[in-house]
Amino acid sequence: MAEGAYGGGRGILRRRTALDRFAIERRAPSPDLAAFADYLWILTWDLRDREPHRQQVLTRPVVNLTFTTGGRARVAGVVRDVFGETIAGRGRVVGVCFRPGGFRPFLGGPVSGLTDRFTPVEEIFGPSARAAADAIIAEPDRDRAAALAEDLLRSRAPDRPDPVIAEVAAIVDRIAADPALLRVDDLAAALGIGARRLQRIFAEYVGVGPKWVIRRHRMQEAAERAAAGTGVDWATLAAELGYADQSHFTRDFTRTLGISPAQYARKC
Numbered sequence: 001m002a003e004g005a006y007g008g009g010r011g012i013l014r015r016r017t018a019l020d021r022f023a024i025e026r027r028a029p030s031p032d033l034a035a036f037a038d039y040l041w042i043l044t045w046d047l048r049d050r051e052p053h054r055q056q057v058l059t060r061p062v063v064n065l066t067f068t069t070g071g072r073a074r075v076a077g078v079v080r081d082v083f084g085e086t087i088a089g090r091g092r093v094v095g096v097c098f099r100p101g102g103f104r105p106f107l108g109g110p111v112s113g114l115t116d117r118f119t120p121v122e123e124i125f126g127p128s129a130r131a132a133a134d135a136i137i138a139e140p141d142r143d144r145a146a147a148l149a150e151d152l153l154r155s156r157a158p159d160r161p162d163p164v165i166a167e168v169a170a171i172v173d174r175i176a177a178d179p180a181l182l183r184v185d186d187l188a189a190a191l192g193i194g195a196r197r198l199q200r201i202f203a204e205y206v207g208v209g210p211k212w213v214i215r216r217h218r219m220q221e222a223a224e225r226a227a228a229g230t231g232v233d234w235a236t237l238a239a240e241l242g243y244a245d246q247s248h249f250t251r252d253f254t255r256t257l258g259i260s261p262a263q264y265a266r267k268c
Contacts, residue, residue, distance in 0.1 A: 011058040011220055013082070013257070014268055015227060021045060021053040022087065025142070029096075030150055035161035036102040037153065038062065040146050043093040052088035058220050058256070059083050061172060061206050061213045063103035063114060065096040065121065067149065073121040073133030075103075077114025078207040082257060094136055094145050096153065101168030101205035105158045111207035125156055168205045171198075175210070176217045182242045184210050218242070219256045222249070226261050227268040234261055 012018050022045035029037040047053060064076040069091035104111055107124060122130045132152045139145040171191065174181070181187050187210055188195040202210050218241045225237055238249035253261045 010224065011060060013056045013058060013223060016268065018053075018055055021047065021050075021055070027146060033150055033153055033157065035165065036098055036105065036157065038097045038099045038102070040149065041093075041095045041097060042142055042146065043095070044091070045087050046090045047088055048090055052086050054084060054086045056082050056084040058216065058223060060097075060220075061100055061208055061216065063098045063111065063207070065098070065149070065153075067094045067121075067133055067136040067145075069093070069137060071134070071137060073130070073137065075114060075119045075121060075124050077111070077117045077119070080116055080208060080212060094142075094149055096149055099165060099169045100172040101162075101165040104165065104205045105162050106153075106156055110204045112203045113207075115207040125152065164201065164205060168201060171201075171210075172206070172213060175214055179218065179221065179240060180242045182214060182218070184214070187214070215252065215256075219253065222253055222261065223257065223264065226253075226265040232261070232265060237261075 022043055025042045025044075027040040027042070028034070029040060045053075059079045061078055063078070065074075066076060067073045101111070103114075107114070121133050122128075125132075129152060132148065132155075136145050136148045136152070139148060171187075174190075175187065181190065184198065185195055188198045191198070198210055202208065202213070206213065221241060222237065225232060234250070235246045238246045241249065243249040243252075250260060253264075257264060259267070
């Protein structure tokens with residue numbers, strides 16, 4: 001199932017249809033892991049009497065660790081395009097969504113090396129992680145499965161959290177909260193740091209540049225607003241999201257989702 005969007009459902013495209021096909025549960029991490037993980041999520045589906053479902057997601061600038069029915073256990077880097085996956089039959093995913101920058105201590109290198117990649121868990125956490133992953137997938141109890149996933153993280157977690165993680169997470173939160181920030185130079189100026197340093201931090205800790213993060217947050221907000229109904233004033237929405245004109249907003253939306261805002265609203 002698609003990784004990277006399950007914080008309350010933001011980023012799930014055509015959500016009304018989606019949530020008729022699967023259920024999502026979100027859990028706060030244990031306190032000792034909260035410096036690294038944003039939340040745990042458990043996604044379940046039962047489509048044994050229904051057609052397979054293809055789900056698309058506008059992913060967030062985060063890394064996810066997922067354990068899926070059928071034996072798949074992998075680390076999902078940031079997916080820059082719209083991500084899609086088909087679910088069928090009956091299944092479950094236990095996932096850990098890391099804070100922006102939160103996976104850097106586990107990786108021991110630039111998170112940009114994971115971007116647009118899905119890496120088997122044992123390649124990052126070591127050969128013994130395969131047995132831990134199999135136990136998580138096989139465990140029928142959700143609470144126990146989530147606890148086993150946290151145990152795996154604990155076994156690889158550094159003794160001290162990297163203070164840059166909190167800095168990076170705060171920057172991403174600021175981007176999300178201020179739709180007027182559309183330029184990297186403006187963001188760097190608001191933060192009081194150089195644009196080049198900002199780019200380096202994002203490559204090392206987030207995996208994508210700040211420009212991508214800015215655009216993705218705007219597109220997620222636009223998709224949320226479009227899904228609310230067809231009576232959207234697109235010119236007003238474009239202005240609220242910081243675009244100079246409606247045509248620029250429409251081009252960005254269409255380039256990202258492959259469909260115009262008005263068409264998307266009609267399909268939701």
